[in-house]
Amino acid sequence: MRDVTIGIIGCGNISAAYLRGAAASRLVRVKSVADLRPEASQARAAEFAVEATSIDRLLADPEIEVVLNLTVPQAHVPVGLDVLSAGKHLYAEKPLGTTVAGGRQLLAKAEAAGLRIGCAPDTFMGGGHQACRRAIDTGLIGTPVAGHAAIQTRGMEHWHPDPTFFFKPGGGPVLDMGPYYVTQLVNMLGPVKSVMAQGSSGYAARVIGSGAKAGQEITVEVPTTVNAILLFESGANITLSHSWDVWAHRRLPFEIYGTEGSLLVPDPNYFGGTPEFTRRNGAWEPLDITAQPFGANNMQHPLTGIALANYRIIGLLDMAAGIALGRPHRASGTLALHVLEVLEAIGLAAVEQRAVMIESRCDRPTPVPQGQDETVLWQ
Numbered sequence: 161m162r163d164v165t166i167g168i169i170g171c172g173n174i175s176a177a178y179l180r181g182a183a184a185s186r187l188v189r190v191k192s193v194a195d196l197r198p199e200a201s202q203a204r205a206a207e208f209a210v211e212a213t214s215i216d217r218l219l220a221d222p223e224i225e226v227v228l229n230l231t232v233p234q235a236h237v238p239v240g241l242d243v244l245s246a247g248k249h250l251y252a253e254k255p256l257g258t259t260v261a262g263g264r265q266l267l268a269k270a271e272a273a274g275l276r277i278g279c280a281p282d283t284f285m286g287g288g289h290q291a292c293r294r295a296i297d298t299g300l301i302g303t304p305v306a307g308h309a310a311i312q313t314r315g316m317e318h319w320h321p322d323p324t325f326f327f328k329p330g331g332g333p334v335l336d337m338g339p340y341y342v343t344q345l346v347n348m349l350g351p352v353k354s355v356m357a358q359g360s361s362g363y364a365a366r367v368i369g370s371g372a373k374a375g376q377e378i379t380v381e382v383p384t385t386v387n388a389i390l391l392f393e394s395g396a397n398i399t400l401s402h403s404w405d406v407w408a409h410r411r412l413p414f415e416i417y418g419t420e421g422s423l424l425v426p427d428p429n430y431f432g433g434t435p436e437f438t439r440r441n442g443a444w445e446p447l448d449i450t451a452q453p454f455g456a457n458n459m460q461h462p463l464t465g466i467a468l469a470n471y472r473i474i475g476l477l478d479m480a481a482g483i484a485l486g487r488p489h490r491a492s493g494t495l496a497l498h499v500l501e502v503l504e505a506i507g508l509a510a511v512e513q514r515a516v517m518i519e520s521r522c523d524r525p526t527p528v529p530q531g532q533d534e535t536v537l538w539q
């Protein structure tokens with residue numbers, strides 16, 4: 161094992177989770193951080209004892225091998241192309257880009273340069289989700305035939321201090337939250353073949369609820385309730401409901417129905433949770449996730465106080481190990497591009513009122529080995 165030196169571009173809300181994850185890992189070392197707003201990079205640098213620098217200097221630094229792009233979705237492709245032009249491997253927050261065309265540009269450039277692309281979410285590598293993958297692979301619920309994946313909340317503007325991008329093209333609940341659900345679906349079921357969808361907006365405007373911009377109004381430019389049907393190549397028929405127009409509900413968010421039983425999948429925005437399953441119509445039983453790494457609770461939700469497992473960065477650690485060992489990494493650009501094509505197709509299907517066929521295919525990522533910590537990635 162050796163530690164890989166990384167630089168971070170984008171020092172907003174989510175950067176703290178990555179800096180905490182990096183500080184806890186022996187596989188990577190954050191050398192420097194940069195942002196369009198120097199005050200943001202200086203604040204994170206002071207908090208985590210790393211160096212604040214300019215974007216140009218970070219990209220020119222020969223010590224930095226991998227750049228973590230934590231900018232807003234609309235900047236993922238342009239910043240990603242700059243990272244690849246600088247000869248660095250790229251790991252990006254989700255979505256890979258706001259369009260499939262942009263995502264394809266990134267993958268083509270990386271391939272031509274012999275560089276890697278990794279992309280969030282890496283939550284599918286978490287203990288709860290890998291236990292679900294294992295349950296499906298071992299036939300616990302038979303052949304998956306149907307299911308549903310729902311995220312229904314009141315939105316983002318009440319908690320995020322700078323939420324405008326969520327309600328503009330490139331935002332919306334499908335591009336923002338869809339990557340978590342669709343990536344875990346592809347991890348469990350394989351690639352998607354076609355989609356159908358309907359979209360609508362519950363509110364014309366949103367009011368920012370916290371931070372320096374509290375009280376400012378955002379005009380909503382994207383559908384904020386989207387219902388879609390995903391047909392997988394395996395034959396599984398899954399409904400996906402993503403809405404930011406819901407105050408309260410009593411729906412279970414993520415269920416897979418198989419020929420021999422059913423599976424409740426934990427929240428794919430996090431890494432742990434307790435999956436449950438039934439054999440045919442028997443009683444629900446918990447699925448033990450403790451043999452998998454990255455599932456134990458290690459934080460409390462800042463708003464609800466609920467204990468959660470957050471290991472954001474393990475996809476990057478896996479990519480760093482993959483580079484060193486010459487093996488593929490799991491949260492890959494190919495997987496992210498397939499997921500992005502599905503998300504874009506959902507939007508297109510809703511606008512054009514037709515089924516949209518998915519062109520790209522990807523293999524399911526290799527399961528994460530069982531074990532207790534990040535050393536399982538070093539194989």
Ligand SMILES: NC(=O)c1ccc[n+]([C@@H]2O[C@H](COP(=O)([O-])OP(=O)(O)OC[C@H]3O[C@@H](n4cnc5c(N)ncnc54)[C@H](O)[C@@H]3O)[C@@H](O)[C@H]2O)c1
Nearest residue numbers: 170171172173174195196197200230231232233235253254
């Ligand atoms: N906030 C969360 O809880 C969360 C969770 C998971 C994933 N994400 C994803 O992480 C990404 C960032 O989200 P966030 O919530 O941290 O956003 P944010 O707005 O808080 O931070 C983004 C930062 O990127 C900087 N930036 C924007 N364009 C840039 C550019 N071209 N070059 C350099 N810096 C630039 C901004 O100045 C800002 O500091 C998004 O893709 C989002 O979907 C966020």
